[in-house]
Amino acid sequence: MTVTIAREGRIAVVTVDNPPVNALSKALRQALVEAVAALDADAAVEAVVLACAGRTFIAGADVNEFGRPPEPPHLPDVVAAIEAAQKPWVAAIHGSALGGGLEVALGCAWRVAVPSASLGLPEVKLGLVPGAGGTVRLPRLIGPAAAVDLVTGGNPVGAKKAQELGLVDAIIDGDLSAGAVAFAEEIAGKPAPQPISARDVVPVEAGFWEAVEKSVAAKAKREAAPLRALASVRNACGTDFASAMAFERATFLDLRGSEQAAALRHVFFAERAAPRPPELAGVSPLPLRSAAVVGGGTMGAGIAAALRDAGLPVVLIERDAAAVERGIANVRSIFDGSVKRGRIAAETAAERMAGLTGSDDYGLLADTDLVIEAVFEDLAVKRAVFEKLSEVCRADAVLATNTSYLDPQAISEGIARPERFLGLHFFSPAHVMKLLEIVPTDKTAPETLATGFSLARLLKKIPVRAGICDGFIGNRILKVTRAQAERLLLSGATPSAVDAALRAFGLPMGPFEAQDLGGLDIAAFQRKAARERGETPFAPVAERLCALNRLGQKTGGGWYDYAPGERTPRPSDAVAAIIAEEAAGRPQRDWSEAEIADAIVLPMVNEAVRILGEGVALRPADIDLVKIHGYGFPRWRGGPMHHAEAQGLAEVVAVLERLAAEGLADPPSGGLRRAAEAGGFSAGGR
Numbered sequence: 001m002t003v004t005i006a007r008e009g010r011i012a013v014v015t016v017d018n019p020p021v022n023a024l025s026k027a028l029r030q031a032l033v034e035a036v037a038a039l040d041a042d043a044a045v046e047a048v049v050l051a052c053a054g055r056t057f058i059a060g061a062d063v064n065e066f067g068r069p070p071e072p073p074h075l076p077d078v079v080a081a082i083e084a085a086q087k088p089w090v091a092a093i094h095g096s097a098l099g100g101g102l103e104v105a106l107g108c109a110w111r112v113a114v115p116s117a118s119l120g121l122p123e124v125k126l127g128l129v130p131g132a133g134g135t136v137r138l139p140r141l142i143g144p145a146a147a148v149d150l151v152t153g154g155n156p157v158g159a160k161k162a163q164e165l166g167l168v169d170a171i172i173d174g175d176l177s178a179g180a181v182a183f184a185e186e187i188a189g190k191p192a193p194q195p196i197s198a199r200d201v202v203p204v205e206a207g208f209w210e211a212v213e214k215s216v217a218a219k220a221k222r223e224a225a226p227l228r229a230l231a232s233v234r235n236a237c238g239t240d241f242a243s244a245m246a247f248e249r250a251t252f253l254d255l256r257g258s259e260q261a262a263a264l265r266h267v268f269f270a271e272r273a274a275p276r277p278p279e280l281a282g283v284s285p286l287p288l289r290s291a292a293v294v295g296g297g298t299m300g301a302g303i304a305a306a307l308r309d310a311g312l313p314v315v316l317i318e319r320d321a322a323a324v325e326r327g328i329a330n331v332r333s334i335f336d337g338s339v340k341r342g343r344i345a346a347e348t349a350a351e352r353m354a355g356l357t358g359s360d361d362y363g364l365l366a367d368t369d370l371v372i373e374a375v376f377e378d379l380a381v382k383r384a385v386f387e388k389l390s391e392v393c394r395a396d397a398v399l400a401t402n403t404s405y406l407d408p409q410a411i412s413e414g415i416a417r418p419e420r421f422l423g424l425h426f427f428s429p430a431h432v433m434k435l436l437e438i439v440p441t442d443k444t445a446p447e448t449l450a451t452g453f454s455l456a457r458l459l460k461k462i463p464v465r466a467g468i469c470d471g472f473i474g475n476r477i478l479k480v481t482r483a484q485a486e487r488l489l490l491s492g493a494t495p496s497a498v499d500a501a502l503r504a505f506g507l508p509m510g511p512f513e514a515q516d517l518g519g520l521d522i523a524a525f526q527r528k529a530a531r532e533r534g535e536t537p538f539a540p541v542a543e544r545l546c547a548l549n550r551l552g553q554k555t556g557g558g559w560y561d562y563a564p565g566e567r568t569p570r571p572s573d574a575v576a577a578i579i580a581e582e583a584a585g586r587p588q589r590d591w592s593e594a595e596i597a598d599a600i601v602l603p604m605v606n607e608a609v610r611i612l613g614e615g616v617a618l619r620p621a622d623i624d625l626v627k628i629h630g631y632g633f634p635r636w637r638g639g640p641m642h643h644a645e646a647q648g649l650a651e652v653v654a655v656l657e658r659l660a661a662e663g664l665a666d667p668p669s670g671g672l673r674r675a676a677e678a679g680g681f682s683a684g685g686r
C-alpha cells in the first residue's frame with residue numbers, strides 16, 4: 001500500500017495505491033490522516049485532489065478486516081479529518097466509490113467523477129449500516145428521500161444519476177487526473193462550500209417517514225439492516241451532527257456482531273471463492289467466442305438470452321423450421337419482457353436479437369466454441385443430438401447438456417470426444433437465475449471444466465461444481481424438501497400452514513405453492529424414473545393429485561384450488577379429504593411455524609451432509625450457494641449449512657433424532673453426527 005503526494009503548482013495530488021481495489025485498510029486510513037496533516041502544513045498548497053491508482057477509487061472496507069474488532073484510526077475520524085482540512089479536497093472518482101470509499105468522498109469538499117463511475121452505500125447487503133457518516137452526511141447533501149433510497153437499497157448509482165442527485169459536482173470526460181486538477185485550480189483560493197456536517201437537512205413532508213418505513217419493511221421482510229439503516233437516516237434528519245454520528249456508529253457496531261451480518265459475510269466470501277475453485281488453479285479455460293443452444297423451449301430460450309446478454313453470438317438449433325420460429329419467438333419474448341420492465345432499452349433488445357441466428361442446420365456449428373443442449377429430457381433424443389454435434393463441431397469445441405435428472409455420463413456415451421463434454425445445469429428462468437451447477441463426467445478434461453467456470457463468469461452466474469447423482473446437488477435436496485412437506489401433512493399440518501411457515505422462515509414461497517406454480521408433473525416424472533430404478537419415493541398425496549390431473553395452476557388446481565384466471569391459492573376441500581385418508585391411522589400433532597421450518601430445513605441439511613460425504617458437493621458453502629441462488633433460500637440466513645451451524649449442530653442432531661423417533665424424518669447421518677461432535681462442518685462434515 002502506498003499513498004503518494006505529487007505537486008502540480010498550487011494543487012497537491014494525493015494518490016492511493018492499494019491494489020486490487022484500494023480498500024480502506026488500517027494502513028491506508030493512517031496514511032490519509034497523515035496526508036491531511038502534511039498538506040495543511042504546506043503553505044504552497046491551495047487545494048488537494050484525492051485520486052486512486054488502478055481500476056477503481058476506494059471501493060470500500062478491507063474484507064480482511066471483516067468481522068474483526070475495528071482498529072484506530074477509525075474511519076469516521078479519517079473522514080472528519082479530511083472534512084476539517086484547511087485546504088479543500090476534491091475526490092476524483094473512477095471505478096467504484098462504495099461504502100467507506102463514498103464516505104471518504106463525502107468528507108471532501110467536492111466530488112468529480114468519470115461518466116463510468118458508480119457510487120453507493122452497499123452496507124445493508126452485508127447486514128450492516130454505513131459506519132462513517134454515510135447515513136448522516138448523505139441526507140444533508142442530497143436530501144432525505146434520495147438518501148433513504150441509496151442507504152436502504154444498497155444499490156449504487158452511476159455518475160450521471162449521482163450528479164442529478166447532487167452527490168457529484170462535475171463529470172470529467174477524458175483524463176480524470178487532468179480534469180480533477182483543472183477543477184481544483186478553479187476552486188482553489190475561493191471560499192469553500194460549507195462542510196456537509198454543518199448543513200441543515202431539507203425538511204420532509206408530513207407522513208414521509210411512515211410511508212418510507214412501510215415500503216422498506218415490505219422489501220426487507222425479516223432482514224434487519226435496511227430498517228436499521230432507515231432509522232439511522234431518520235435520526236440524522238432530526239438531530240445534530242454529533243448525536244447523529246453517535247447513533248449511526250452504535251447501530252453499525254451492534255449489527256456488526258449480529259447473526260444476519262455473519263450469515264451475509266459467509267455468503268459474500270462463498271460467492272467470491274466460487275468462480276475460482278482451488279482444484280482448477282493453473283488450468284486455462286478454452287476460448288469462448290461463440291455459442292450455440294440446441295432446443296429453443298423454456299430453458300434453451302433462457303440460456304440463449306443469457307449468452308446474448310453476455311455478448312456472445314448465438315446460434316439456436318431446433319428440429320424444423322416451425323420449431324426454429326417458435327424458439328426465436330421465445331427468446332424475443334424474454335427481451336420484450338425486459339424492455340417492458342424498463343431493464344433494457346428497445347435498441348438493446350434489437351441488438352441482442354440481431355446476434356441470434358435460428359436454424360435447423362447443424363452445419364452452422366462447425367466453428368462454434370460451446371454448444372449447450374436443452375432438448376427434451378429423454379436419453380435417446382439427447383444422445384442423437386450429441387452424435388450429430390460430434391460429427392459437425394470442431395475437435396476442441398465444448399459440448400454441454402442441461403439435463404436435470406439424466407446421467408450426463410450416459411448421455412455422453414459413444415461421443416467422439418468425451419473429454420470436451422460436461423453438464424451445465426441452468427435454473428429456470430435461465431437468463432435470471434444466478435446458479436449454474438457444473439457437472440463433469442469422469443472423462444471431462446480439466447480445461448473443459450475450467451471453461452464451464454469461465455462461462456459462469458461471463459454470464460455473471462454463481463458456479464458450483466456438482467457430482468453425478470439423481471438431481472445433482474439442488475434437485476436432490478429438493479426431493480427431501482418435498483417428502484418432508486408431505487410427512488408434515490400426514491401428521492397434522494395443512495398445506496397452507498406449511499407454506500406460511502416457510503415464508504415466515506424467509507423463503508419467497510412454500511413447497512406446495514411452488515409445486516403448484518411449476519407443475520406437479522415434473523416431480524411425478526422424476527418419481528417414475530426413481531421407481532424404475534427400484535427406489536420407493538415418498539409422495540402418497542402428490543401421486544393421488546397427479547392421478548386426478550390436479551397438476552397445479554395450469555390445470556386450475558393442485559395442492560390448492562384456483563378460481564379461473566387467478567393465481568391466488570385457496571385451501572382445497574378435495575385435497576384435505578385426500579390428506580385425511582392418507583393420514584388415517586397415523587399419529588396427529590400440532591405444529592408451530594418454527595417446528596415446521598425445522599422439520600423441512602434440517603432434513604435438507606442431513607441430505608446435504610450425505611451429498612458432501614459422497615463428494616457430489618465439494619464444500620458446505622457450495623450447498624449454501626446452490627440453495628440461495630437456485631431455490632430462494634434466504635441469503636440473510638447464510639444458506640442451510642450456515643443456518644444449521646448457527647442453530648448449533650448438536651441441536652440439529654437432537655431435533656432430527658426426535659423427528660426420526662416419530663417417523664417424521666431420517667435419523668441424523670453419521671457425517672452430521674461427526675460434524676456436530678467436531679463443532680462444525682469445516683472440521684467434520686466431509
Ligand code: NAD
Pocket residue numbers: 294295296297298299300317318319323327373374375376377378381385402403404405425426427428
Ligand atoms: P421444453 O419442452 O420447453 O423445450 C425443449 C425443446 O427442445 C423444444 O422446443 C423442442 O422442440 C426442442 N427439441 C426437442 N428435440 C430436439 C432435437 N432433436 N433437436 C433440436 N431441438 C429439439 O423443455 P425445457 O423445460 O426447456 O427443458 C429442456 C431441458 O432442460 C431438459 O433436459 C430439462 O430437464 C432441462 N431443465 C429444465 C428446467 C426447467 O425448469 N424447465 C430446469 C433445468 C433444466
